[in-house]
Amino acid sequence: MITRRKFILNTGLATTLVMTLPSLAFTMDKKEIGLQLYTLRDELPKNVGLTFEKVAAAGFTTVETYGFSIKDQFWGVTPIELKKILDKNGLKAISGHYNLGSFLYDGNTSELIAAIEAAKVLKSEFLTIPWLDESFRRNIQDYKNIAARINEAAKMCAAAGLKIAYHNHDFEFQKHDGITGYEILLKETNKDLVYFELDLYWVVRSGNDPLKLFAANQGRFKLWHVKDMDKANQALNTEIGSGSIDFRTIFKEAKQSGMKHFFVEQENNYNPDAFESIKTSSGFISKKLI
Template sequence: MIARRNFIITTGLATTAVLASPSFVFSMNKKEIGLQLYTLREELPKDVKATLEKVAAAGYTAVETYGFSIKEGFWGLSPAELKKILDENGLKAVSGHYNSGSFLTDRNTDELIASINAAKILNQEYFTIPWIEENLRQDFESYKKIAARLNEAGKLCKKKGLKLAYHNHDFEFQKQEGKTGFEILLKETDKDLVDFELDLYWVMFSGNDPFKLFKENPGRFKMWHVKDMDKINRALNTEVGSGSIDFKAIFKQAKLSGMIHFFVEQENNFALNSFESVKTSCDFISKI
């Protein structure tokens, strides 16, 4: 048992270290480094187990899933089978991208409920809608309609102990009667039901400023996609830290943003191969 005097000395030294070095606080509260598994979409269907082993070996502790279907599950695995492999590799599936287009179109809940059940089996915190079909986002009113549907889906998720999030691309930043689609979604969704996963690459690609979004909507962006932009060809990704996006500056605004989870993603332009690229990104983020 630690003597009371030694305990006081020890805690006093720890307090001094915290006051002397803010980085010490960060090291004690370091966020998990996550990977959006879509990055490895060529490898996963071939061998889920081996791919996830490599993800863990690269330094990741969290993942974001994609690709669930009622018939095929996750790349031929049931949610329970995938959960077992994740657990064996010390990986948490914090969030999942689920295609719920039928619900957004006609409020059919079959796909939505099946996906929510899958997310629950994986013990996910977030149920994330990654895309709006083009025919559903034609004008101001259609974005308001989507926002209303997101609120409805958010209620269903909340009943199951999940949080709903919406992930952006660049099309949401197109003007609709003087406002962007993204502004409409932010305004028309209930803050208690709908969070946002901010894809920082697409924000920058569309010519927008993430710092401005943080200031105007503090706390709304609970998750980020950390995806870098090639310095020569803006339409291409690159390894985080190798491109034109200043992630060091952006991470300093994590508290204002509300960010609690982030996921590395790289869709193309791998330096050697996808596994080497995700490791390079992880190594860079772990240093900043």
């Protein structure tokens, strides 16, 4: 199993405040709150429509999909059907996690093409790569090969009106002859076509500092996963604001990061259940972070 989801200024006074407080301008423009749907992986297959109703009711306006396959589509729902469900609930699928089959390893484009078509139907902005199989990321050359494939995929996505992004876990921060896989991906991918979805939990879990990544690679992290770390057990998640990650400080540097969209994700340790957890996270973000 893959581990892995406007406020409109309309008065002269508000405009004046924004001009004098740039950070506030950014904060106000980020009223949308997204959810990585893997958070609700146990609920979606049971009732797709009802799950999305609850997502919208919890305060989310955007989502990031997962789990698409040529055979089963999205949990048995076609992209066309899913778009209708999203529209009904006032939700936008800004991004999606798509496994690209064997493309990253052997160049077979069949699943990549299917993923692009699905993302286009959903009118997504980003097609995001969620994972690299361990056998294909063992050394520097492996990462260089992956970066070259991502560049190829990025061109195909761009031709279809999409952007490609790469989502990290912690393994990318392991060093190979003094350099991390993540450094290779950042260096070897096309800065004009390839973006990154920074999973803040995995960055912190790996012992790294998101702020240092922002400073060294300004503007490249167009997407974030906002996932908190349990204070007692780092291997567990928790509701945003309940854990050990300092999101207030991180969000202050969102402009430097280049962040356009973020998605709450919680993979485990729900309190008392997944739906209540996402409501808690949404409430904290809307009151304390944006």
